[in-house]
Amino acid sequence: MATYITKQQKAVLACIEAHRDRCVSAAELADELRSRGERVGIATVYRQLEKLERHGHVHKVLTEEGAYYQYCAHDALGNCFLLKCEGCGRIVHVDCGQLIPLYRHLEQEHHFFINPRRTMLYGRCAVCREAEK
Amino acid sequence: MATYITKQQKAVLACIEAHRDRCVSAAELADELRSRGERVGIATVYRQLEKLERHGHVHKVLTEEGAYYQYCAHDALGNCFLLKCEGCGRIVHVDCGQLIPLYRHLEQEHHFFINPRRTMLYGRCAVCREAEK
DNA sequence: TTGCGTGCAAAGGTTTTGCATGGCA
DNA sequence: TGCCATGCAAAACCTTTGCACGCAA
Numbered sequence: 488m489a490t491y492i493t494k495q496q497k498a499v500l501a502c503i504e505a506h507r508d509r510c511v512s513a514a515e516l517a518d519e520l521r522s523r524g525e526r527v528g529i530a531t532v533y534r535q536l537e538k539l540e541r542h543g544h545v546h547k548v549l550t551e552e553g554a555y556y557q558y559c560a561h562d563a564l565g566n567c568f569l570l571k572c573e574g575c576g577r578i579v580h581v582d583c584g585q586l587i588p589l590y591r592h593l594e595q596e597h598h599f600f601i602n603p604r605r606t607m608l609y610g611r612c613a614v615c616r617e618a619e620k
Numbered sequence: 621m622a623t624y625i626t627k628q629q630k631a632v633l634a635c636i637e638a639h640r641d642r643c644v645s646a647a648e649l650a651d652e653l654r655s656r657g658e659r660v661g662i663a664t665v666y667r668q669l670e671k672l673e674r675h676g677h678v679h680k681v682l683t684e685e686g687a688y689y690q691y692c693a694h695d696a697l698g699n700c701f702l703l704k705c706e707g708c709g710r711i712v713h714v715d716c717g718q719l720i721p722l723y724r725h726l727e728q729e730h731h732f733f734i735n736p737r738r739t740m741l742y743g744r745c746a747v748c749r750e751a752e753k
Numbered sequence: 754t755t756g757c758g759t760g761c762a763a764a765g766g767t768t769t770t771g772c773a774t775g776g777c778a
Numbered sequence: 779t780g781c782c783a784t785g786c787a788a789a790a791c792c793t794t795t796g797c798a799c800g801c802a803a
Contacts, residue, residue: 585722585725609738
């Protein structure tokens with residue numbers, strides 16, 4: 488089964504790669520592609536994102552507002568994880584080795600192997616926390 | 621604004637409390653209530669779960685298959701978190717203090733305050749990991 | 754009796770799917 | 779030319795909402 492490389496494929500990848508610093512939804516991607524003049528159907532966007540996720544090129548994170556996707560550079564793996572603020576809804580990408588000992592503990596004591604691409608921690612960012620006081 | 625205590629309210633709470641060891645979906649709860657002879661509409665189940673979550677009596681976790689809910693005993697807070705196996709789909713509830721130092725680090729260095737009720741880590745359980753080798 | 758909570762059905766939103774068509778190799 | 783990928787629209791799904799009615803207080 489050969490697989491073709493289409494211009495829609497390249498467009499979706501380029502678009503999500505351009506937003507490597509933040510999470511975007513499938514609808515946002517489709518809108519942006521349209522505004523650039525690239526005509527890509529929403530179904531194709533979903534199909535591409537699914538393939539990219541399967542190959543490890545993007546994170547997929549589930550939120551109250553639907554799924555969000557973020558480009559994932561290979562070399563950032565392992566030490567990166569995602570924080571979502573329940574106040575303002577923003578998703579913060581943190582690169583920090585502090586998770587490593589936890590992962591090791593979970594493997595050794597609880598026999599569970601974390602997938603950092605998928606893992607998202609919920610909480611409140613400093614701004615929202617302050618505003619609520 | 622007075623608030624009434626209805627028999628549907630009690631039934632939903634009792635049902636999710638009976639499953640305190642695992643996560644259940646709104647549809648599962650509704651089915652189970654129906655099979656017990658309690659007639660509770662799905663909309664009411666959602667409304668109750670939303671209220672219970674707001675009051676901190678249940679966790680709500682987002683999955684590929686929709687939202688899942690789990691009863692949350694107050695004294696289990698802080699040290700508990702959820703692991704979801706991407707292989708078999710099971711959600712494991714882990715009670716372990718290992719997360720505390722991580723939470724403290726995130727607060728002090730990244731100014732982010734984790735909500736353990738909402739946080740779920742993704743990965744693979746020992747069984748699925750073994751099966752894939 | 755008052756008005757909150759419920760049930761039903763409809764609406765809403767996101768994601769998936771079927772099928773004819775287009776375009777890559 | 780062969781056949782995979784796309785686009786469109788419909789379907790599927792989960793969740794929320796509007797409104798009249800039932801029931802707790």
